[in-house]
Amino acid sequence: MPSPRLGFIGIGLMGDPMTRRLLAAGFEVTAWNRSPDKTAGVAEAGARVAGSIGELVAASDVILLCLANTAVVEAVVFGEDGVAAHVRPGQRLLDLSSSDPDATRDMAARLADACGVAWVDAPVSGGVAGAEAGELAVMCGGTDADVDALRPVLAPLAARVTHMGPVGSGQVTKVCNQMIVGCQAAVIAETVALAEASGVDATRLTEALAGGFADSRPFRILAPRMAERDFAAPPWHLRTLLKDLDMAVAQSGRATSATPMSALAAQLMRGHAARGHGEADPATLVEAYRSPGSGEA
Numbered sequence: 001m002p003s004p005r006l007g008f009i010g011i012g013l014m015g016d017p018m019t020r021r022l023l024a025a026g027f028e029v030t031a032w033n034r035s036p037d038k039t040a041g042v043a044e045a046g047a048r049v050a051g052s053i054g055e056l057v058a059a060s061d062v063i064l065l066c067l068a069n070t071a072v073v074e075a076v077v078f079g080e081d082g083v084a085a086h087v088r089p090g091q092r093l094l095d096l097s098s099s100d101p102d103a104t105r106d107m108a109a110r111l112a113d114a115c116g117v118a119w120v121d122a123p124v125s126g127g128v129a130g131a132e133a134g135e136l137a138v139m140c141g142g143t144d145a146d147v148d149a150l151r152p153v154l155a156p157l158a159a160r161v162t163h164m165g166p167v168g169s170g171q172v173t174k175v176c177n178q179m180i181v182g183c184q185a186a187v188i189a190e191t192v193a194l195a196e197a198s199g200v201d202a203t204r205l206t207e208a209l210a211g212g213f214a215d216s217r218p219f220r221i222l223a224p225r226m227a228e229r230d231f232a233a234p235p236w237h238l239r240t241l242l243k244d245l246d247m248a249v250a251q252s253g254r255a256t257s258a259t260p261m262s263a264l265a266a267q268l269m270r271g272h273a274a275r276g277h278g279e280a281d282p283a284t285l286v287e288a289y290r291s292p293g294s295g296e297a
Contacts (some may be wrong), residue, residue, distance in 0.1 A: 003027055006153065007060030009053065009076055009083075010097070011038045013236070014124070015066035017131040018096070018157055020045050025156035032056045057086035062153060063093050069243055070099040074107060089116030094150055096138075098123045098178070098240075100247050101171040102254065104141070108167040118146045119167055122154065123174035128235050135159040139177070141169035175251055178244035179262045184218045185241065185282045186265040192226040193289030202227035225283035234281030241282050242269040 003026065008019045011033040019042045022029050031039050031047040032055075039049045050056035053076065057063060063083055067073050073095060077083045083093065093111065095104070099121070108119035120142035130136040138158040140147045147163045154161050164173045195202040206223050209215055225231065245266035252259040269285070277284050 004061035004153065005059060006030070007032070007050070007056040007063045008042075008047070008066070009033070009056065009063065010066035010068075011042055012066065012068075013128055014096070014131050016041055017128060018064075018066060019047055021131070021134050021156045022153070023047060027153070027156075030056050030059045053082055054086040057083060057091075061091060062150065063087070063091065064096060064153075065093065066096040068240075069097070070103045070247075073097050073099050074103070077107060077111065084111060084115055087111070087115045087117045092118045092120065092146060092150060094153065095119065095121045096124055098174050098244055098247075099171055101168040101175065101251055104171045105168040118142065120146050120150055121167060121170040122150070122161075123170050124157070125174065125177050126159075130159075131157070137177075138162070139164050139170045139173035141165060141167045141171060141173075171247075172251065175244065175248045178241065179248045179259065181218055182241050182245045182248075182265045182269070183261050184216060185222055185285060186268050188219055188222045189226060189283075189285035189289055192223055192286050196227075197291070222283050225281065226286040231281050231284050234279075234283075236282065237279055238269055238273055238282045238284065239278040242266060242273055242278070245269065 006022060006027050006029045008015060008022070008029055008031045011019060011031055019029055019031055023046045029047045030050050031042050032050045032053055033039050039047070043049050048059070050059065065073060065076065067076060075082065104121050111117050111119055120140055122138050122140045124136040124138050126136040134156055136158045138154055138161045140161060140163045144163070151161060164170055192202045192205065195205060203224065205227065206220055209219070245262050248259055248262045249266060272285055272288055
């Protein structure tokens with residue numbers, strides 16, 4: 001059976017390396033992005049660049065989305081001249097974005113009812129490095145048949161693909177992932193600042209705690225950047241983590257499940273974002289705890 005033709009919408013920090021991985025695996029990929037200049041790199045790698053969403057949909061069997069948030073996903077799919085205006089029965093939509101679970105279920109039902117197109121939510125974890133290496137963790141929501149049909153598409157992107165249940169289950173799982181990451185980011189900032197204020201060389205924390213119960217991937221990534229004040233070229237943005245924590249708090253209200261730690265982490269990040277750090281690395285959270293005028297590392 002020939003490989004499905006892919007249409008990739010959203011060529012950003014994650015979408016660019018994922019598209020390159022799919023091209024390297026031999027898939028035919030058509031790309032579209034709201035900012036056309038961002039498609040230049042994937043075009044050089046072999047992707048065809050569509051002039052419109054309609055052109056991309058016509059050339060694709062599977063439409064992949066990797067977009068900033070729920071509102072953008074809805075606009076791209078259901079907005080004027082969006083995906084829903086052009087899809088045909090039998091196509092599948094694979095949403096790699098991190099979106100609100102309830103909104104995802106609603107959008108999937110709308111697309112299926114109006115167009116006969118299946119929706120699989122497949123948010124990812126692992127960051128840009130994971131996307132570049134094809135080692136993302138992918139958590140899927142959808143029917144068994146749809147998820148199984150899309151496993152060959154996900155294979156070049158993922159170290160692990162886990163089917164979590166019906167549509168929306170992938171997004172709930174990603175929310176759980178981000179609750180852990182967000183709360184860790186907040187306490188790692190406190191940890192680094194406390195070590196510094198107590199006269200301890202915070203650049204040695206990762207060495208000292210390696211292999212212990214406090215060790216984790218977020219700790220190994222964030223603590224050195226915080227200790228060394230290395231905030232250039234952020235691999236992710238604080239606003240993205242805040243968006244996901246807000247979704248966690250919203251989901252907790254629907255499910256009547258308390259999330260006090262995640263809510264506090266969200267408020268700490270909201271305050272930091274309000275001071276102009278929304279586009280910055282979450283590692284900059286440590287600056288909220290450092291004494292004014294503290295010396296450079």
